[in-house]
Amino acid sequence: MGYLSHIIILINIYVILCVASGLIIGLSRMISLGQAAFYGIGAYITALCIILLDLSLIPSLILVMLVNGLISLLIAIPTIRLRGDYFILATLAFQFIVFALLNNLSSVTNGSLGVSGISPVSVMGLGGINGQSGFLILSAVLAILVVLIFYFIYHSPYGVSLKALREDELALQTMGRNTRRLKIMAFVISSAFIGWASYIFATYMTYIYPGGFHLDESIFILIAVLVGGSGSIRGAIAGAVFVILLPEVLRYSGLPDSIAAPMEQIFFGLLLILVMRFRPNGLLGKLKL
Amino acid sequence: MNTVLEIKEIRKSFAMNHGRARVFGAEYKNVINDLSISLEEGMVTSLVGGNGEGKTTLFNLISGLLRPDNGQILYVGERESIDCILSSPWQIARAGIGRMFQGARVFDELSVKDHLLIQARQSEGEKPFSRMLRPARSKKLENELSERIYHELKGFEEFRALWDAADTPAASLSFARQRLLSLAGLLVGGYDLLLLDEPSSGLSRESFETLYKLLDVMRERGKTVFLIEHNMEFIKKAADTCHYMAEGRIHFSGSPEEVLDHADVKQSYLL
Numbered sequence: 001m002g003y004l005s006h007i008i009i010l011i012n013i014y015v016i017l018c019v020a021s022g023l024i025i026g027l028s029r030m031i032s033l034g035q036a037a038f039y040g041i042g043a044y045i046t047a048l049c050i051i052l053l054d055l056s057l058i059p060s061l062i063l064v065m066l067v068n069g070l071i072s073l074l075i076a077i078p079t080i081r082l083r084g085d086y087f088i089l090a091t092l093a094f095q096f097i098v099f100a101l102l103n104n105l106s107s108v109t110n111g112s113l114g115v116s117g118i119s120p121v122s123v124m125g126l127g128g129i130n131g132q133s134g135f136l137i138l139s140a141v142l143a144i145l146v147v148l149i150f151y152f153i154y155h156s157p158y159g160v161s162l163k164a165l166r167e168d169e170l171a172l173q174t175m176g177r178n179t180r181r182l183k184i185m186a187f188v189i190s191s192a193f194i195g196w197a198s199y200i201f202a203t204y205m206t207y208i209y210p211g212g213f214h215l216d217e218s219i220f221i222l223i224a225v226l227v228g229g230s231g232s233i234r235g236a237i238a239g240a241v242f243v244i245l246l247p248e249v250l251r252y253s254g255l256p257d258s259i260a261a262p263m264e265q266i267f268f269g270l271l272l273i274l275v276m277r278f279r280p281n282g283l284l285g286k287l288k289l
Numbered sequence: 290m291n292t293v294l295e296i297k298e299i300r301k302s303f304a305m306n307h308g309r310a311r312v313f314g315a316e317y318k319n320v321i322n323d324l325s326i327s328l329e330e331g332m333v334t335s336l337v338g339g340n341g342e343g344k345t346t347l348f349n350l351i352s353g354l355l356r357p358d359n360g361q362i363l364y365v366g367e368r369e370s371i372d373c374i375l376s377s378p379w380q381i382a383r384a385g386i387g388r389m390f391q392g393a394r395v396f397d398e399l400s401v402k403d404h405l406l407i408q409a410r411q412s413e414g415e416k417p418f419s420r421m422l423r424p425a426r427s428k429k430l431e432n433e434l435s436e437r438i439y440h441e442l443k444g445f446e447e448f449r450a451l452w453d454a455a456d457t458p459a460a461s462l463s464f465a466r467q468r469l470l471s472l473a474g475l476l477v478g479g480y481d482l483l484l485l486d487e488p489s490s491g492l493s494r495e496s497f498e499t500l501y502k503l504l505d506v507m508r509e510r511g512k513t514v515f516l517i518e519h520n521m522e523f524i525k526k527a528a529d530t531c532h533y534m535a536e537g538r539i540h541f542s543g544s545p546e547e548v549l550d551h552a553d554v555k556q557s558y559l560l
Contacts, residue, residue: 149421156420156427157410160403164396171394174352175478176382176411189417231398 005132007248009204012139014240016146016197018224022236023150023190025225026282027159028183029166031084034075034091035221037098038191040213042068042198044102047115047208057121057129057138064195072191076184095215102210114209121203129203139200146193151233153189162186163231223268227275229282238284243268292365293482293513294328294351299360301346301537320346321357322537328482333504333514335524335545338534339557344517345391347534348484351515352388353378366481383411387480391487393467397460401451401470402435404459405442408474409434438477444506447499448473464491472503483507485516489523501527521549521558 017039024030045067049060079090102109109115121129121138129138153159161182164172169179202208224243229235246267250260275283301321320343328334336344349355351362353376362373366385373381382388395404410430419427442448447469459467468491475483488500504527507514518524524531524545531548533540535557541548548554 149418152421153417156417157406157415157431158417158419160399161407161412161415164399164403164407167396167398168394170354170378171390171396172407173378174354174382174388175408175474176379177415178377178379178412185417 002132005136007244009132009135009139009200011241011244012136012143013197013200013204014221014224014244015143015237016200017194017221018228018236018240019146019150019233020190020193020197021221022225022231022233023153023162024183024186025222026229026231026236027154027166028162028186030080030183030187031088031222032091032187033088033215033218033222034094034098035194036213036215036217037095038068038072038194039198039201039217039221040098040102040208040210041071042195043202043208043213044109044115045195046199046202047118050118050203051115060121061196061199064199065192068195068198069188069192072188073184076187080180080183080187092215095218099210099214102213109210112210114207116207118202118206118208120206135200135204139204142196142200146196147233147237149193154233158182158185166231220268223272227271227283229284231281232284235282235284239282290332291330292327293330294326294515295361295363295365296324296326296347296351297361297363298323298325299350299357299362300324301343301350301355301357320537321350323360324534324538326532326539328513328515329530330513331508331511332529333508333516333527335528335531336515336517336534337519337524337531337548337554337558342535343537344534345486348388348486348515348517351381351484352386353381364482368481382480385481387475387478387483389471389475389483389485389488391490393464393471393491395459395462395467395470398458400456400458401462402455404470404474405438405452405455405477406431406434408478409438411478441477442473445473445499445502447496448476465493465496468492469496469499472500476503476506480512482513482515485514487517487519489518489520497523519558524549 017035021032021035024032025035042064045064046060049055049063055063075094079087079094082090103112105111120134129135161172161177165177165179165182173179201212220243224239225236226239227242228237228239247264250264250267253260255263299321300319300323302317302319305316305318324343324347336347338344346355350357351373353373357374360374364371364373364381364384364386369384371380371384376384399407414427414430439452442452451466451470451473459470462470468488472488475485489497492500500523504514516528518528528545530542531545532542533548533551533554535553540553541551
């Protein structure tokens with residue numbers, strides 16, 4: 001039971017990460033390799049909220065969203081007009097900068113040792129959430145909320161415009177849309193909600209360290225969104241479930257650990273290549289003829 | 290007669306070093322050479338000329354997709370007057386200049402309805418959380434827009450047929466119907482000046498009637514149309530004035546018959 005609920009909590013965290021990232025990576029086709037950086041910033045802000053400010057659940061979630069949103073706005077303003085590969089490089093640079101800061105700004109982040117002792121969530125009037133069943137419920141509720149919120153965004157006039165933007169940005173501009181603004185908004189919304197995943201992760205693990213927010217994590221998110229089916233929420237959820245379950249399947253496949261770990265990376269890499277080659281819209285995406 | 294668009298001595302050159310950094314000795318090709326032209330309100334003005342003479346470049350300059358090296362492009366619209374050189378494409382569109390591209394340039398994955406809604410909405414109520422926080426209002430706005438689109442399109446048999454297939458993704462429409470979709474979008478977009486790049490190409494004879502009718506409707510409403518065309522018959526029937534463009538400038542202007550009967554034009558079109 002403990003193992004199963006642990007996996008489900010991780011899936012819930014990844015559903016939030018992937019659905020939120022899907023808005024920019026999938027729907028607007030701005031490939032970002034900096035998603036783990038926002039995940040990490042959110043986690044450290046969570047630690048700050050709980051250890052230093054002693055905030056309860058809702059104020060912490062709001063504060064994490066605000067900080068993530070603000071930082072992503074500052075990143076988006078200069079980088080969002082970059083196209084294609086250049087945007088990927090800019091977000092990659094951001095990923096490395098954040099990772100280096102988390103690792104080396106020891107006076108603030110405690111360096112590579114990380115921050116421990118993030119006490120369980122306190123909900124006003126309900127006492128504390130701790131234990132796996134508590135986190136199972138909390139993560140499920142937040143994941144469902146994120147899915148609902150993004151469902152509405154995808155199906156709003158704004159979402160339709162983002163979809164149009166992915167296909168032909170110039171044509172959309174000649175229809176009176178400030179595409180730069182549309183993209184900045186998507187970037188900020190996506191990063192803000194990633195903060196929720198950070199919050200669950202930090203409080204559930206009670207310990208965070210920079211290694212958890214490495215480029216690998218960004219790549220996992222990217223793979224989950226693209227493999228699942230970019231441009232749809234269903235696809236992002238499927239991708240999240242997939243990247244969490246695959247290592248577990250390999251773990252039980254009977255391979256020795258020394259082979260299973262690199263196998264996982266090889267498998268993800270191979271999968272990404274095959275999907276991009278044969279199903280560029282993702283496994284659950286529409287097949288383009 | 291009011292002048293809607295005033296273009297004065299614009300020049301545009303492209304570096305011929307095939308995308309490499311501009312260095313000393315790069316060759317430049319002048320695509321637009323001190324071109325001046327003005328458009329009168331409520332008129333259909335056509336632009337003719339051979340391929341590669343800079344017609345589409347001129348349209349890109351007007352709609353803000355390219356910047357001229359020098360010169361002036363002023364738009365005096367009903368809603369606002371702007372300097373096209375200093376404005377972004379979206380600002381120019383919002384000031385009332387609509388654009389139809391060459392070929393079929395539609396958003397493949399969007400449905401016919403979404404296309405028309407994007408044009409009709411003009412970013413009104415286009416907020417990320419509108420659907421969630423104010424569902425009733427958002428739905429009402431969409432219904433009003435659909436109503437307006439239907440009202441605009443119902444006079445045109447072919448546009449109405451498009452609207453009847455509103456949920457079809459644009460990618461699965463035929464080339465001609467994709468072009469019709471672009472035209473219908475410009476109609477519902479409520480623009481004051483339309484830039485049409487070869488509107489008749491790829492259309493059938495029946496669709497020509499739709500196009501004539503669209504131009505008539507625009508004229509009736511006092512809107513202005515500027516079009517690039519190669520179809521002589523179409524120009525003679527649809528346009529009020531005609532300009533012949535070669536080597537990046539307007540060589541002569543006049544009524545469609547005058548211009549099309551000119552020896553140079555006949556030569557460039559091998560008539």
